[in-house]
Amino acid sequence: MSDHGGDERIGIDALLERVRSGLDRIEPRAAYEAYETGEALLVDTRYAALRERDGLIPGALVVERNELEWRLDPQGSHRAPEATGHDLLVVVLCNEGYASSLAAESLRRLGLHRATDLVGGFQAWKAAGLPVQLPASAG
Numbered sequence: 001m002s003d004h005g006g007d008e009r010i011g012i013d014a015l016l017e018r019v020r021s022g023l024d025r026i027e028p029r030a031a032y033e034a035y036e037t038g039e040a041l042l043v044d045t046r047y048a049a050l051r052e053r054d055g056l057i058p059g060a061l062v063v064e065r066n067e068l069e070w071r072l073d074p075q076g077s078h079r080a081p082e083a084t085g086h087d088l089l090v091v092v093l094c095n096e097g098y099a100s101s102l103a104a105e106s107l108r109r110l111g112l113h114r115a116t117d118l119v120g121g122f123q124a125w126k127a128a129g130l131p132v133q134l135p136a137s138a139g
Contacts, residue, residue: 015102016098016101016102019101019102019104019105020101022105022108023101023104023105023108023115023116023117024114024116025101025116025117025118025119026040026091026116026117026118026119027118027119027120027124028118028119028120028124028125028127028128028130029128029130031091031093031118031125032125032128032130032131034089034091035059035060035091039089040089040090040091041061041082041088041089041090041091042057042059042060042061042091042093042118043060043061043062043063043068043072043090043091043092043093044056044057044060044061044062044063044093044122045063045064045065045068045092045093045094045099045100045103046093046094046095046121046122047064047065050095050122051135052135053135054095054122054126054132054135055126055132055133055134055135056132056133056135057093057122057125057130057131057132057133058131058132058133060093061080061082063080065094065099065103068092068103068106068107069106069107069110071083072090072107072110072112072115073110074086074088074111074112086111086112086113087113087114088112088114089114089115089116090104090107090112090114090115090116091116091117091118092104092107092115092116092117092118093117093118093121093122093125094117094121094122095121095122095123096120096121096122096123096124097117097118097119097120097121097123097124098121100117100118100121101117103117104116104117
């Protein structure tokens with residue numbers, strides 16, 4: 001018997017669908033334009049190996065996923081200088097646009113009501129021909 005006490009179990013696909021229904025997800029070109037006009041803060045949560053392999057988005061704030069909430073909380077003692085307020089349009093990106101949806105939803109719980117994520121992640125950004133700073137080749 002279920003007591004409806006939050007014990008509902010859903011799979012990750014259903015969770016993603018539910019989370020994304022509450023986000024105004026943004027396509028790469030629109031994210032780029034919002035960044036260029038100063039409206040959006042791009043936050044890259046990919047882990048170091050992916051950044052080193054594929055490069056960076058110039059101007060994006062790099063925040064490891066496990067630090068995201070601490071760095072983006074406008075009231076937090078560990079916040080990044082860019083975390084200026086709850087009205088900030090934060091666009092979270094991961095490699096392919098899955099983990100970033102969950103991350104954006106977490107930021108919304110902190111009161112960042114405009115937080116969203118990049119559809120398709122870094123790979124879609126790169127495929128759209130948007131600026132990428134390639135990693136310095138070793139040797």
